[in-house]
Amino acid sequence: MNAVFHPQKEFSTHFLGCQVVPQRDKTLLRAAEELRYQVYCEECRFLRPEECPDGRESDEHDVNSAHFAALSLQQELAGYVRLVHPDAIQTFPFQNHCVALLEGVILPPAAQSAEISRLMVRKDYRRRHGERPPSGVSTDEAESARAHELRNPSPEILLSLYRQMYAYSLRNGIRYWYAAMERSLARILARMNFGFQQIGPATDYYGPVAPYVADLRVFEYQLSQRNPALLAWMRSSCVLC
Template sequence: MLQSAYTDALTSAADELTVEVATTPQQAVEAKRLRYQVYCEERNFEPGANGLEQDEYDDASQHVLVRSRASGKVYGTVRLVLSGQGGIDLGFPMERVCDDYVLRPLLRQTTAEVSRFAITRDRDGLSPAAAALMRLCLIRGIVQASGELGLTHWCATMERTLLRLLRSTAIHFEAVGPLIEYHGLRQPAVWELNSGFARIYRELPHVWAFLTHNGAFWPDATIKGRGTFERLARKLG
C-alpha cells in the first residue's frame, strides 16, 4: 500500500515537473535567479546582486533545475561543485569552514560537493504530491550528472533536518567531523555513490528506480533488476 501511494506521488511529480541538467548559460542564470529568491529574499542568508545569487564556484559547477511543465517556472535548483574545473582549482566551498582532515581521504577528481540546494516556498500551481517530491527530483538530477561525470562521492555541509529527510528515502550520508556554524548548525557529510545506491535498492527499490532511471543513470553491475518507473523516468528526463 505504501509503495503504491509513493508510486502515485511520483507519477504526479512526473506529470508536473521536468528535471534538467543545465547545458546552457541561460539555465545557469535561471538557477542563480532561483537561488536569489530562496537564499536572499526568503532566507536572508546571502546578499546577492541584480536579482542573482552567485559566487566564484559557479563556473566550476554542474547546475540542476526542476521546472514546471505547465508554466516553465523554476521551483528548485542544486549544483555539483567540481574541484579543478573551470580552469582554476578553487577546491570545495565546505573546505573554507571545515577542518582539513574532513575531505582528505577522498579522491578529488571523482568527488563533487552538493551545494546551493534550494527549493522555493512559492509552489503555486503544483499539486501537494509534486511539491513534496521536489527534493527527490533535484537528487535525481545530480544522480544523472554524477553518472555522466564519473563521480564516486558526494560531500556536503547539511542541515540536520535535510539529513533526516534524506534518510527517509534510504540516502544515508556519513557524518565526517564536528558540526559547524554556517547560517545555523551544519553537519559535514560524505556519501559513497556505489554503496549508497546499492543500499537504496535493497531498502526502497522504487526510490532507486526513480533516482537512477532504472539503472540507466547509474549502471552499477552489482545491482540487478528492473523497476516500474520507465514511463516516469522518460517524462522527467
Template sequence: MISEKHSFDSCFEVFFADTPESKRIHYNLRYQVYCDELGYEDKENFPEQMEFDEWDPHAVHFIVRQRYSGQWLGALRLVYQNQASFPFEAKCVPEHRISARQYQQSIEISRLCVLREARRFAPRAFQPCDMGAEQIVKGNGNGNVRYLHTIKNQSRSIMWGLYRAAVIYSARNDIKRWYILVTPSLAHAVKKEGFEMHQVGKACDYRGQRIPYVLDVEHILANSLWQKDYRADYRKYSDLLAQSAAKRYMA
C-alpha cells in the same frame, strides 16, 4: 506504490542547465530563496537578481519545473574541486585528508533550494498535480489542514527529484562520492530514507549548525526510493529549446 498521476515524474521535470539562459534561471531561483526568502545573502550584491559565487564556474547546475504551469521551482548545483578544495572546507576542516584521487572522483552538493511558491501546487499524496492549493482548501472541509501538513513533503519531493538527477549525472561522469554540508534536520531526513551518510568533520556554525558528510554514489543509486518514483531521466535545457523551436516551425 505511488499513483502515477501523483508521482514526481508525472508532475515535475528536471533539467540540466547547459545554456546561459538556463543558468540565469538557476541563479535567479537561488536569489529568490537565499536573498528574498531567507536573507542569507545581501541583495545589494546581486542587482540583477541572480545569486552566484566564485564556485559556479566549477559547477554544473540543475533546475526543476512543474510540468503543467512550466514554473521553475527549485535548483541544485554540483561543485567540482578547484585547486584541491571544496566549498565546505572553508567552513569546517575534514577529519581526514582528502586524497588527490578522491578529489578527482568527488563533487560537493550545494545550493539546494525550493521556492515557497512550490506550496501553491497540490501535495501529490492527496490530489492530482494539476490542481491548485485553492481547490484543495475549497473542496474538502479539512483541506487546509491537510495542505499545511504536506508543504514540507512537497518540498522534499522536489529535493529528491533534484538528488535523483544529480546521482544519475554522477554515475555517468565517474563521480564516486558526494560531499554535503547540511543542517541536522536535513541530514535526518536523508538518513530516514535509508541513505548512508558518514560524518567527515565536526559541526560548524554557518547560518546555524551545519554538519559535513560524505555519501557513496553507488549506494545512493541502489536506494529503494528510486523504485517508487523519480525514475525519469533529467533532460538538457537545450533540448527543451530545440523542442519548442520545432513546435513553432510545425505550427
C-alpha cells in the same frame, strides 16, 4: 525552458528535473540566479542584497559546477541545486568553512567527488506540514516540520533534483557527494533512502550545518535492498532541458 515533460508515475508526477547548461539555457540559468538571490539574500539573509545589485546571486564556484533545475508542469522553476567540482588545488567550498573533521575520517579522492551546493526550492513550492511524500518514499512529518523551511523541499522536487545529479555523476565518474546540511535534513534524506555520513562537527556555514559525505555505490546497494523501484527510476534515462 525547452523541456519535454515525461513524469514518472510513482516518484515525480508534478516535476521534471533537468540539467541547466549555461551556454545553452541562458533564460533558465538567469531564473535560477534570481531564485538564489530571493532565497539567500532576501529570505534567509545569508548574503547581503547589496552584494548582488542586479537581483541575481552567483559566485566564483559557478563556472566549476554542474547546474540542475526542477520545473513544474507549467514550466516554472520550482527548485535548484548545483554540483561543485574540486578546484585547482583539489578542494571544495565546504572546506573553507568546515575545517575540522571527525576522528578517523579520510576524505575520498577529490577527482571522484563533488559537493552538493545551493540546494533550494521556491517558497510557494515548499512542502507544508502534513503533505504526503510520493508513493514508496517514507518520511517523518514531525521531524520535517522542525526542519528549516529553506531545507524542507517538496519530496518530488528533491527526488527530481537528486535524480539528475545521480545521472550526471554516473556519466562523469563521480562516486562521492559532499553536502553541508542541517542534521534534520540529513535524517529526512535518510528516510528517503539517501544516506549521508557526517564527517565533521557542526559549524556556521549559511546557518548551523555539518559536513556529510555519501558514497554512491553504498547508496545504490542500500537502495537496491530497500526500494529497488526507486533505484530503477533513478537509473532510468533522464530527459534534459
